[in-house]
Amino acid sequence: xxxxxxxxxxxxxxxxxxxxAEPAPAAVTxxxxxxxxxxxxxxxxxxxxxxxxxxxxxxxxxxxxxxxxVTFFGEQLGCRIRVEDVASDIEAHIKKDTTDQLAEFFxxxxxxxxxxxxxxxxxxxxxxxxxxxxxxxxxxxxxxLRPDGALLGFFSTTExxxxxxxxxxxxxPQHLRYRAYPASRPRQRALLTGDIIRMFKGLRVSDxxxxxxxxxxxxxxxxPA
Amino acid sequence: MWKRDESVxxxxxxxxxxxxxxxxxxxxxxxxxxxxTQPLQGENVNIGKSVVIKGELSGSEDLTxxxxxxxxxxxxxxxxxxxxxxKIRAEVFAKSVIVLGxxxxxxxxxxxxxxxxxxxxxxxxxxPRVAIAEGAHFRGSVDMxxxxxxxxxxxxxxxxxxxxxxxxxQPAAASAQAQKVGA
Numbered sequence: 001x002x003x004x005x006x007x008x009x010x011x012x013x014x015x016x017x018x019x020x021a022e023p024a025p026a027a028v029t030x031x032x033x034x035x036x037x038x039x040x041x042x043x044x045x046x047x048x049x050x051x052x053x054x055x056x057x058x059x060x061x062x063x064x065x066x067x068x069x070v071t072f073f074g075e076q077l078g079c080r081i082r083v084e085d086v087a088s089d090i091e092a093h094i095k096k097d098t099t100d101q102l103a104e105f106f107x108x109x110x111x112x113x114x115x116x117x118x119x120x121x122x123x124x125x126x127x128x129x130x131x132x133x134x135x136x137x138x139x140x141x142x143x144x145l146r147p148d149g150a151l152l153g154f155f156s157t158t159e160x161x162x163x164x165x166x167x168x169x170x171x172x173p174q175h176l177r178y179r180a181y182p183a184s185r186p187r188q189r190a191l192l193t194g195d196i197i198r199m200f201k202g203l204r205v206s207d208x209x210x211x212x213x214x215x216x217x218x219x220x221x222x223x224p225a
Numbered sequence: 226m227w228k229r230d231e232s233v234x235x236x237x238x239x240x241x242x243x244x245x246x247x248x249x250x251x252x253x254x255x256x257x258x259x260x261x262t263q264p265l266q267g268e269n270v271n272i273g274k275s276v277v278i279k280g281e282l283s284g285s286e287d288l289t290x291x292x293x294x295x296x297x298x299x300x301x302x303x304x305x306x307x308x309x310x311x312k313i314r315a316e317v318f319a320k321s322v323i324v325l326g327x328x329x330x331x332x333x334x335x336x337x338x339x340x341x342x343x344x345x346x347x348x349x350x351x352x353p354r355v356a357i358a359e360g361a362h363f364r365g366s367v368d369m370x371x372x373x374x375x376x377x378x379x380x381x382x383x384x385x386x387x388x389x390x391x392x393x394x395q396p397a398a399a400s401a402q403a404q405k406v407g408a
Contacts, residue, residue, distance in 0.1 A: 056370050065364075067340070067357030074355060074369030082366040 038175040042209040043152055043217035045173040047119065050150035050206075050221065051077050057118035060110075060144065062086040062125050064167055064181075072170045079118075084110065086125045086137070087165045087183070094184040102133035106140050117144045123168050124154040124215070126199070127187040134191075135199055142202040147225035151203060155191050155216045162186055178213070274310050282315075290326075301335070309343065322352075324361075331365075 051057045057079045061069070065083045073081055089109070093099050120141050126134045141151060154168070163186045167179040196218060197205060203220035210216050269287045272278065276292035283299040290298075291308040298305060298317045305319040311326035321337045324344035332338055334352040345362040355367050 065357060065361075067355075067359065067361065070355055070357055070363075070367050074367060078370050080366055080368045080370070083363060085364075 036169075036177045036179060038171045038177045039211065039213045039215075040174060041176045041217060042174075042211070043207055043219045044170065044176065046207055046219050047121075047150055047152045048076055048173055050148075050219075051079065051119045054118050056080065058082070058112075058116060058146075059119045059121065060084060060112070060117050060141075061121045063121065063123045064088065064165075066167055066169050069168075069170050076173075082112070087128070090125075090128055091184055099130070099133075102129060103136035106133060106136040109137075110140055110144055112144055114143045115146050118146050118149050120145065120149070120151040122151055122153040124156065124166060124187075126153060126196075127156050127189075127191065128165070128183070128185070130188055138199040139202075142200055142222070145203070145222045147222055149222045150206070151200070151220040151222075153196070153200075153218050153220065155196055155218065156187055156214060157190055157210065157216055158214045159190050160187050269306075272311075307344070 051059065057077055059073055059077065059079045059081045061073075061081055061083045062085070063069075063083075064085045064087055070081055070083070073079055086109075089105065090099075090102070093102050093105065122141065126137065129137060145151060162180075163183045164180040165183045167181060169177040169179055171177055191199075193208070193216065196216075200220050203222050205218060206221040207219040208216060209218075269289050270284070272288065272290045272292045272294070274291045278292065278294045278296070280296045281299070282288075282294060282296065285300070285302060287304045287306070288300055289306040289308055290311040290313065292310070293312045293314075295314045296316075298313070298315050298319070300319040302320055304321045304323065305317065306323040307313055307326040307328055309325045313326070313328045313330065315328075315330045317328065317330060317332045318334075320335050322332055322334045322339070324332075324338070324340045324346055327345045327347075329347045331348045332346060332350045332352070334350075336352070337354040337356070338346075338350050338352040339356045340346055340358060340361040340363060342358040342360040344358070347362075347364045349365045349368065350363075351368040351370075353369055355369060357363050
């Protein structure tokens with residue numbers, strides 16, 4: 001039997017060489033896109049809890065518009081969300097070379113009446129401002145907050161030369177996805193916790209978390225009236 | 226041989242020939258009459274690229290706008306689609322609004338507002354469901370109030386054109402749907 005099988009193989013060998021091994025699938029398939037990692041957040045859930053006590057709260061989002069975030073906050077809180085993209089304001093001033101006027105600009109930037117906003121998502125915009133502009137923005141935001149209102153801010157703990165902004169996409173109340181997009185200049189500096197607290201002097205720090213992603217998440221509250 | 230072919234040939238072709246044209250002769254006039262009578266009931270109506278409308282636009286059928294409209298659009302029971310070439314400078318009220326073009330003005334929908342990729346809205350949105358695609362432009366506020374919410378005094382006094390949303394005007398069905406989504 002074995003002999004006859006060998007003979008058959010030999011005969012088949014006349015027809016041609018054996019089929020070459022199939023190429024490895026990795027060589028054919030395109031390289032997978034770099035996945036966006038979701039990072040844990042500890043402050044978002046606390047921020048949501050602050051607003052859930054309010055009926056139809058007013059929320060101010062200082063980041064660029066993220067559709068899924070609008071849906072998330074709208075459905076979680078049944079709130080009115082106003083998107084005020086501060087990063088685009090900074091970009092516009094950089095392009096016009098008027099960054100020295102940013103402090104003046106932020107003092108008049110928001111048209112909402114003082115004390116009418118229940119929650120502010122400041123994300124990390126303050127990292128991209130110089131000291132005066134950051135102070136002007138922090139003062140304006142403090143004025144906008146209603147008594148007992150909440151402000152969520154992210155502050156980088158490391159210096160970075162990368163000229164990128166970050167969109168924070170809410171995955172769920174415990175996770176955020178960081179989505180980078182190009183900026184004209186990098187973060188200005190890593191703020192010290194004491195400097196941050198002094199900037200928001202009308203608010204008190206409710207919670208502060210140092211995350212493994214080199215971000216300090218800080219939740220501020222305005223004192224009740 | 227030749228005779229046999231001649232005898233077969235005339236027998237077969239006449240049979241299918243009258244059968245084929247017969248059905249269309251009966252059904253075609255009926256179909257065309259249906260099309261003439263029913264186009265305005267369920268079909269989408271288009272406002273073409275070159276059309277410019279200034280004033281109030283209202284109706285009771287789904288509408289796609291590719292042209293320019295200034296003023297006010299009211300399709301409370303229907304779907305309004307602003308096509309990629311559409312440019313709207315108006316207050317919009319509809320059941321659902323799909324934006325692929327440009328809208329400047331406040332948008333109120335009883336069911337859903339959907340800003341698609343490259344769509345742009347500059348104004349305040351009031352709707353129980355809002356979807357904003359990744360490449361879309363949006364500047365304004367979104368009001369997705371839950372059912373049973375008390376109408377709130379407008380806290381935002383941003384744009385002169387912005388009007389206070391009227392949550393009481395939202396149909397109960399739409400609000401119930403919002404709650405379902407939220408759950």
